[in-house]
Amino acid sequence: MTEKALRLGTRRSKLAMAQSGQVADAVSQVTGRPVELVEITTYGDTSREHLAQIGGTGVFVAALRDALLRGEVDFAVHSLKDLPTAQHEGLVVAAIPEREDPRDVVVARDARKLTDLPRGARVGTGAPRRMAQLNAYARTHGMEIETVPIRGNVDTRIGYVRSGELDAVVLAAAGLNRVGRIDEVTDFLSVDTVLPAPGQGALAVECAADNASLIAALAELDDSFTRAAVTAERSLLAALEAGCSAPVGALADLLADGQTVKEMRLRGVVGTTDGSTLVQLSTTGPVPETHEAALALGGELAAEMLAQGAAGLMGERAQ
Numbered sequence: 569m570t571e572k573a574l575r576l577g578t579r580r581s582k583l584a585m586a587q588s589g590q591v592a593d594a595v596s597q598v599t600g601r602p603v604e605l606v607e608i609t610t611y612g613d614t615s616r617e618h619l620a621q622i623g624g625t626g627v628f629v630a631a632l633r634d635a636l637l638r639g640e641v642d643f644a645v646h647s648l649k650d651l652p653t654a655q656h657e658g659l660v661v662a663a664i665p666e667r668e669d670p671r672d673v674v675v676a677r678d679a680r681k682l683t684d685l686p687r688g689a690r691v692g693t694g695a696p697r698r699m700a701q702l703n704a705y706a707r708t709h710g711m712e713i714e715t716v717p718i719r720g721n722v723d724t725r726i727g728y729v730r731s732g733e734l735d736a737v738v739l740a741a742a743g744l745n746r747v748g749r750i751d752e753v754t755d756f757l758s759v760d761t762v763l764p765a766p767g768q769g770a771l772a773v774e775c776a777a778d779n780a781s782l783i784a785a786l787a788e789l790d791d792s793f794t795r796a797a798v799t800a801e802r803s804l805l806a807a808l809e810a811g812c813s814a815p816v817g818a819l820a821d822l823l824a825d826g827q828t829v830k831e832m833r834l835r836g837v838v839g840t841t842d843g844s845t846l847v848q849l850s851t852t853g854p855v856p857e858t859h860e861a862a863l864a865l866g867g868e869l870a871a872e873m874l875a876q877g878a879a880g881l882m883g884e885r886a887q
């Protein structure tokens with residue numbers, strides 16, 4: 569007799585289906601149960617407005633969470649960078665699997681890199697965080713680029729380059745990896761040039777807080793370092809009182825001495841979308857052993873950034 573299938577709620581975009589499918593396989597392996605994908609449409613999928621205009625964080629996750637709370641599905645997979653930082657009543661992030669490449673990348677015509685885009689190049693991105701850092705880079709490197717707000721799925725965005733409407737678009741490497749289009753990248757951006765969004769490249773597997781047996785099974789997919797890193801990054805975002813459409817970048821990584829891991833470093837950036845002002849800081853501390861320690865690392869860096877005027881740079885944020 570086969571066991572009853574677990575129901576995985578997912579958006580139907582190619583990216584969501586790819587990452588849900590990946591987690592479905594892993595969950596099936598640890599539970600020995602089949603996993604069935606249940607497609608759910610979210611406001612973020614149907615709205616034509618720019619993300620920054622829709623405003624609220626988590627437009628992509630609200631419908632999935634409703635389905636979880638109503639018991640229509642057993643668990644859901646989110647891109648962690650789209651997940652609001654506030655804990656949601658009745659739900660728990662039961663697993664954060666190992667993060668993949670957190671970097672942003674460029675897909676440009678003529679195989680160009682960011683540094684050899686032509687004068688006046690039109691570069692598409694809907695993220696204020698990317699605009700701020702790309703414009704700051706251009707200003708300090710004597711380049712002239714025009715950042716153009718776009719949205720849509722990966723195919724749509726790359727389509728603007730293929731059609732000649734834009735010279736380049738900036739996307740997350742992780743998303744391109746998941747939909748099998750990483751070969752089209754023409755430049756992997758150093759995180760010193762563009763710091764990724766908090767949680768970028770990581771997934772969150774969420775389920776009902778009272779489903780103890782599923783929580784225990786999903787825990788096997790959890791990667792403790794990724795969890796500590798993204799917890800620190802998201803703590804920084806929360807302490808800046810910013811959301812996923814704010815011009816905030818954050819990345820935590822490990823500093824090692826040979827084979828020995830020494831410390832965790834957390835880097836943060838906030839800026840105006842025109843790139844005229846950036847507050848860019850980093851801090852290091854012992855590798856957090858607890859959730860509270862990871863939160864504290866983000867809180868410390870946020871306090872330093874706020875002391876340097878970070879709050880005043882987020883006036884353009886959506887909410």
Ligand SMILES: NCc1[nH]cc(CCC(=O)O)c1CC(=O)O
Pocket residue numbers: 647648649650738739740741742743744767768769770
């Ligand atoms: N902004 C939308 C979004 N949300 C998650 C990803 C994929 C990368 C990830 O999971 O971090 C993307 C696409 C992108 O930013 O290019």
